[in-house]
Amino acid sequence: MKSLLLGNEALAQGAIDAGLSGVYAYPGTPSTEITEYIQRSKTAKELQIHTTWSVNEKTAMESALGMSYVGKRSMVVMKHVGLNVASDVFMNMSVSGVNGGLVVVVADDPSMHSSQNEQDSRFYGKFAMIPILEPANQQEAYDLMFYAFDFSEELKLPVLLRMVTRLSHSRAGITLKSRKKQNDIALPADTSRFALIPMNARKQFDKLINKKSLLVEYASNSGLNQLKISEEKSLGIIACGIAYNYVMENISDNDAFYSILKISQYPLPKKMIKRLYEHCDKIIVIEEGYPIVEELLHNYFDDNDKIKGKLSEDIPLTGELNPNIVAQALGIHKRGSKTVPNIVASRPPQLCEGCGHTDLFNTINELIPEIGDKNVFGDIGCYALGSLPPLNTINTLIDMGASITMAKGAADAGMKNAIAVIGDSTFTHSGMTGLLDAVYENSPITVIISDNSAIAMTGAQESTAVGRLHNICLGIGVKPDHLKTMIPLKKNHDSNVELLRGELQYKGVSVIISERPCVRLSRDQKEEIKSKIASLS
Amino acid sequence: MNTNIILSGVGGQGILTIAAALDTAALIENLNIKQSEVHGMSQRGGAVQSHVRISDKEIFSDLIPEGKADLILSVEPMELLRYMPFLKKKGWIITDSKPFINTANYPDQEQIYDQIKKHPNHVIVNATDLAKEIGNSKMANMVLLGAASHIIPLSEESLVKSINKLFKHKSEKLIRLNVEAFYKGKEVASNYNKANFI
Numbered sequence: 172m173k174s175l176l177l178g179n180e181a182l183a184q185g186a187i188d189a190g191l192s193g194v195y196a197y198p199g200t201p202s203t204e205i206t207e208y209i210q211r212s213k214t215a216k217e218l219q220i221h222t223t224w225s226v227n228e229k230t231a232m233e234s235a236l237g238m239s240y241v242g243k244r245s246m247v248v249m250k251h252v253g254l255n256v257a258s259d260v261f262m263n264m265s266v267s268g269v270n271g272g273l274v275v276v277v278a279d280d281p282s283m284h285s286s287q288n289e290q291d292s293r294f295y296g297k298f299a300m301i302p303i304l305e306p307a308n309q310q311e312a313y314d315l316m317f318y319a320f321d322f323s324e325e326l327k328l329p330v331l332l333r334m335v336t337r338l339s340h341s342r343a344g345i346t347l348k349s350r351k352k353q354n355d356i357a358l359p360a361d362t363s364r365f366a367l368i369p370m371n372a373r374k375q376f377d378k379l380i381n382k383k384s385l386l387v388e389y390a391s392n393s394g395l396n397q398l399k400i401s402e403e404k405s406l407g408i409i410a411c412g413i414a415y416n417y418v419m420e421n422i423s424d425n426d427a428f429y430s431i432l433k434i435s436q437y438p439l440p441k442k443m444i445k446r447l448y449e450h451c452d453k454i455i456v457i458e459e460g461y462p463i464v465e466e467l468l469h470n471y472f473d474d475n476d477k478i479k480g481k482l483s484e485d486i487p488l489t490g491e492l493n494p495n496i497v498a499q500a501l502g503i504h505k506r507g508s509k510t511v512p513n514i515v516a517s518r519p520p521q522l523c524e525g526c527g528h529t530d531l532f533n534t535i536n537e538l539i540p541e542i543g544d545k546n547v548f549g550d551i552g553c554y555a556l557g558s559l560p561p562l563n564t565i566n567t568l569i570d571m572g573a574s575i576t577m578a579k580g581a582a583d584a585g586m587k588n589a590i591a592v593i594g595d596s597t598f599t600h601s602g603m604t605g606l607l608d609a610v611y612e613n614s615p616i617t618v619i620i621s622d623n624s625a626i627a628m629t630g631a632q633e634s635t636a637v638g639r640l641h642n643i644c645l646g647i648g649v650k651p652d653h654l655k656t657m658i659p660l661k662k663n664h665d666s667n668v669e670l671l672r673g674e675l676q677y678k679g680v681s682v683i684i685s686e687r688p689c690v691r692l693s694r695d696q697k698e699e700i701k702s703k704i705a706s707l708s
Numbered sequence: 709m710n711t712n713i714i715l716s717g718v719g720g721q722g723i724l725t726i727a728a729a730l731d732t733a734a735l736i737e738n739l740n741i742k743q744s745e746v747h748g749m750s751q752r753g754g755a756v757q758s759h760v761r762i763s764d765k766e767i768f769s770d771l772i773p774e775g776k777a778d779l780i781l782s783v784e785p786m787e788l789l790r791y792m793p794f795l796k797k798k799g800w801i802i803t804d805s806k807p808f809i810n811t812a813n814y815p816d817q818e819q820i821y822d823q824i825k826k827h828p829n830h831v832i833v834n835a836t837d838l839a840k841e842i843g844n845s846k847m848a849n850m851v852l853l854g855a856a857s858h859i860i861p862l863s864e865e866s867l868v869k870s871i872n873k874l875f876k877h878k879s880e881k882l883i884r885l886n887v888e889a890f891y892k893g894k895e896v897a898s899n900y901n902k903a904n905f906i
Contacts, residue, residue: 175731175741200748285748341744341759341770344735413770420769494773508775509792512823514815516786518718520754521810553752628749 173344178334181309181345182276183208185316190351192243192271193221195231197600198629199250200285201339202278206248207630218353224626226635227571227600228253232260232275239273239329240365242357244320251279251290256571256601258295261329265299266375267367268327270359272320278334281459281491285336285628287551287568289489291460296331296437300379302386303331303437304395305412309343311435317348318393326382335459337491338413383438391440397433398443400450407451408501409434409444409468411458417497418457434458439467448472455500456480459492521556527687528554530659531621532564534667535590539564542588542675548581550574550602552594553628554621565592572601578616579609588675589615595622595636603643606680610648613679617671620644620682621659623689624700631691638704644682653681660687709739711861712772713760714791717783718808719751725849725874726781727758733862733870734762744770753810755787762862781856783848784808785820785832792827800859801827802897804835804848831855831900838892847889854893855900864894 176184183205186194196206209215210222221238225231228249238245247257254261254277261275277295280286296303304319306312315332323330363371390396410418411434422429432447434440448454448468454477456465465480472478479485485500486492498504522529531554535547549555549565550573558565567577574591582589593602598620609616620640626632636643644654655674657667674681688697713730715723727743734741740763746756759772774793782788782803795801801824807817824830835851842851850871857867868887875883 172735175735177745204747284746284750337744337770340747341742342731343742343767344740416768416770420773423766423768493771494769498773508797509795511792512789514786514819514823515789516811516813516815518753518755518787518811520719520749520752523720523752556749556752628752630747 173346175342176309176345177204177340177342178306178309178312178338179204179278179340180208181313181343182316182332182334183212184345184347185313186246186274187212187215187218187220188348188350189317189320190244190353191220191246192353193235193238193245194248195221195225195235195245196248197225197228197231197253198626198632199253200629201280201336202248202250202253202276202334203629203632204339205276207632214350224632224635228257229260232257232264235273236260236264236269239269239271240359242271243354244272246274246276248276249278250286251277251292252286252288252570253277254292254295261295262299263367264329265301266372266379267365268375268378269323269329270327270357271354272323273329274316274319274323274332275329276332276334278336278339279460280336282336287570289460291463292331292333293437293460293463296333297463299331300383301328301331302326302389303333305333305435305437306338307412307415307433307435308338309341310345312338313345313347315435317351318395322389326385328382333412335413335491387438387441390436390438391442393436395436396440396443398431398447400430400446401427403428403430404451405453406501407447407454408432409447409454409456409464411456411464414457414459414492414497417492417494418501420494421498421501421503434464439464441471444468444471452477454478455485457486457492457497457500462488519559521559522553523690525690526553527623527659527685528557528621529562530661530664530687531592531619531685532557532562534659534664534671535564535592536562537664537668538672538675546586546588546590548574548578548589548591550591550593550597552597554592554594557592570601571597572605575602575609575616575618576605578618579605579612579614582614582616587615589617590675591616591618593618593620594627595620595624595640596626596634598640599634599636599643603647606644606649606682607647609680615678617674617681617683620684622684622686625689625692625696627689627691631689631696637700638707640684649680649682653677653679655681655683657683657685658687659685709861710763710765711761711779712777713762713860714772714777714780714794715758715760715782716780716787716791717756718787718810719746719754719756721783721808722846722849723756723758723783726853727760728874729853729867729870730760730762730860730862732873733866736866736869737862739764740767742767742770755790757791779856779859781852783835783852785817785824786815789820789823795827798829800829800831800856802831802833802852802856802859804852805832806834806836831897833893833896833900835893838896839889842889842892843885847886850886850889851893851896854890855897857890857894858897
């Protein structure tokens with residue numbers, strides 16, 4: 172029997188079977204299950220593959236690079252916006268190159284199912300001038316890991332593997348291959364390429380630039396990009412990654428009719444594209460995310476009318492693709508005849524019943540008539556749902572850690588009673604540095620760390636903040652008199668309101684740690700957290 | 709053979725247990741399967757769905773096209789209606805009768821049932837109540853799977869085998885009760901408006 176795996180799990184199994192020695196990651200939908208799968212894998216345990224969560228995507232990628240430096244195969248996994256956090260090391264390790272195979276897996280989230288934007292990671296790959304692989308289905312996600320590691324070692328470059336939500340979170344039966352041995356330690360012959368002082372960096376950057384034509388050659392010959400020319404000339408299709416499935420869904424009965432270029436590897440195979448372009452009267456580019464391939468085609472050919480896609484508005488510029496959108500773009504109109512009855516009400520997500528965040532928001536809301544209804548800066552996590560009715564507590568959500576620094580900026584501009592609400596794990600991910608900014612200037616802000624001892628939104632993973640928040644805040648320089656703790660429970664409502672009111676009156680940095688474990692934590696997880704806290708104190 | 713099933717409900721209601729039972733049964737029968745699901749923010753009490761595609765040929769899209777679902781199986785009646793554009797003209801809709809009300813403007817229940825009944829191939833089962841009688845309201849999922857088993861082109865044997873596999877780490881009693889729930893659903897659906905069924 173085949174193994175039934177999510178796209179994310181297939182990729183993870185592929186990494187294990189391709190000789191992985193360590194995965195480094197911070198949880199983020201839709202990428203989380205990749206690392207979780209390796210954490211649960213018996214084989215990974217036996218092989219002593221590193222699987223512990225990192226504090227954020229930047230620390231994760233740097234650790235993966237360190238593992239690659241000693242010659243082992245490593246993988247770093249994140250959601251698309253996580254790559255923004257890791258972009259510093261990402262851009263520079265393409266210049267230094269890698270030693271052991273290093274694969275950067277980034278899961279994009281078109282349609283923003285669980286994200287704040289639709290950024291397309293292929294732009295980052297292009298920016299860093301490294302190869303990008305884009306599987307169309309679960310089996311390819313598995314198979315590509317072998318190629319990705321080999322390729323990375325051969326070229327001494329990191330390889331970007333791009334997933335999208337729909338592939339990450341869809342299951343299929345997978346045929347597995349035999350497992351490769353892990354690499355032994357083998358330090359780089361010459362370490363100077365990892366020391367990017369300008370004189371070395373210039374040399375390395377030249378090498379990177381010179382690899383470009385080699386990368387294009389690989390993209391043409393690896394077999395991952397496949398061109399099929401048929402006699403019909405009216406329409407040529409370029410389908411990237413998962414878009415290929417939506418194309419085939421619509422034309423598989425009649426696929427001999429169309430000329431198709433299936434793209435799973437970048438940089439683009441220019442010759443293949445040229446052949447398709449010259450053969451067909453019209454080219455349609457179908458790609459998930461931004462119209463990056465379509466734009467490149469316009470650069471190549473300078474013929475606006477012949478190239479169709481998102482820029483020509485044949486396909487919507489926002490949201491994820493689906494078989495119906497692609498059918499329409501191909502001129503095949505297939506739609507259901509039924510509509511959603513208008514009595515159907517929307518059902519947005521909401522905080523779980525009994526969630527501690529709700530009690531915290533009720534406490535803050537009690538003071539909103541006094542302080543105004545635009546003073547609460549939020550952050551990334553379940554508590555972002557506090558921006559929705561009936562709570563309506565939170566006003567902003569931008570990126571990991573922005574609550575504290577935005578509150579500081581607002582206070583700098585004269586806002587009184589600026590409040591930041593940030594989760595425990597988001598705080599250790601990217602809040603600590605901002606808190607130091609605020610402490611350094613003693614900015615009049617009140618930071619509430621809503622500590623549920625978990626990375627809750629992505630499935631209650633272990634938080635590096637557990638048992639450490641108090642000491643971190645003191646270490647950063649928060650004054651002990653203004654480092655408070657509250658338990659967000661109904662019975663404490665009045666005293667919590669008084670505590671918050673008191674700290675709002677203080678014209679400097681206050682931190683209130685609002686402590687209550689996530690209701691989603693299992694009994695075992697809660698016990699583990701307790702013993703961890705005990706071991707730290 | 710090519711079957712498209714949409715499972716629907718509210719985050720936390722456990723539609724993925726039904727999906728897993730279908731997936732495993734399909735693999736037992738050596739069929740191809742693709743099953744997409746929702747992870748992340750919507751799981752917090754929001755509307756969730758899973759597209760399950762089973763075929764003896766290669767399956768391309770992870771998503772079912774509009775108008776191509778043979779069955780919508782829902783653990784919540786309003787959530788069933790949300791996916792009507794996906795249903796084939798002569799497709800089936802099967803749902804638990806019990807509403808999950810966590811939104812202020814939840815419609816009148818009778819209106820929901822009226823909408824469902826407009827479609828000839830429907831079955832409304834009080835799955836939660838039946839599951840409670842068997843031992844645990846959480847087994848409503850298996851009641852619904854049983855109720856849909858007439859429509860699903862997988863053998864009863866594979867489905868039961870799959871349920872056994874799914875709960876293999878649980879107690880024997882729990883496995884037995886889940887299988888019982890499956891058969892209960894099957895029985896209730898067979899007796900439901902028989903003239904119209906199958």
